[in-house]
Amino acid sequence: MKYNHIITACLLLCAVASCDDTKVEYVDSTNPDGLVVNGLENNQIEVYTGGQKQVEIALLPGDKEYPNIKDSYVFTSSDKKIFTVSNAGVVTGKGVGEGVLTISSKLYPGRAARVMVRVTDEYFFVKEILVPDAFKNYTMAPGASLNLGDYISVLPANASDKSFAFRTTDPEIVEVSEDGIVKANSLGTDTITILAAEQGGEAFTELIIEVKAPTYQALDRTEWKMDTSIKYSDGKNYVPDGSTGKPEDLLDGKANTFLSLVKPTKTAGYTTGGVTYKPEPNAPLFFVADTQSETTTFDYVRFGYRTSNTNLYLRPYGFSIYGSNDGTDFELILGNVDAQPASTNVVFNLPLPVSYRYVRIVFTDWDTKNGSTIQLAEFDLGNTSFE
């Protein structure tokens, strides 16, 4: 065997040596060397979720003409949750992330390319900030507040970042929180600027806020009918306290007569005059005024607190205002208002005038440790004029 190998090697050497005299002719291959996707940077396709990109394929080397082999590629997505690809080479973004697109030729097996596909969420800048006209030239009373965030909308509606920044020219007149809560501090005129907070966005809008001394005109309450959310075991819709405690006592102009209701957290109830007045622990606690007219328009609510007992634990800490015209379906007018129990007389300004026949005040916060009842001496509605 060894000898055979040696003989073969000698023959081969002889043959190579004799070739030196032969000229070899090289002929270009008619087959492409490879394929590539045109128009990419860093061999990467970028597409938004929901967006599409057509893959354009070129054969290598690029200066040659090859037979038309369109529709003879196989396209494969490494992760169909990230992107899909059609038989015609259309990539569709499905989910944020990265995947690999593999393209191979059917006619020339072995000619293949891999491309990174990067899918991102499309970013839509805010083009316009919209605020109702009523707030573009808006007048407030000192101490009044307004939650601008409730009223701002943007175009396009599908903007990627709907957060805002708020600026005020003179915080001593009007201050505005990061959340867009405007508070009138002192008389004067101020400009609030609302900016789209996103980086690179240029949209903004300006509001002129005037802070003026208010005059409050209360509505006539003589025809109002009052009720509450509860009927106790003796049929009363209030807790009697001597000759007072009734919801009607909210309307008599006297600070020493008042509505009294047992706190829902006082589950044992409150006993007076031999009767135990038990709350309904999970039911809302409210009183409601039927003003007898759907055209009752008001832009403020006023509370008067008892002057004959100034313990704060007998007063509401927070409440919400609702309105209705049928007495059944109530709409929220203003939610979770600070009841300012340390005051005697408090006006709660509404952002805009509203019209309702029925007005419901729901108590939302109170002292849960001390005191059995929530009491309120006076309630009225009215309208504000300025200057």
Ligand SMILES: [Ca+2]
């Ligand atoms: Ca009263």
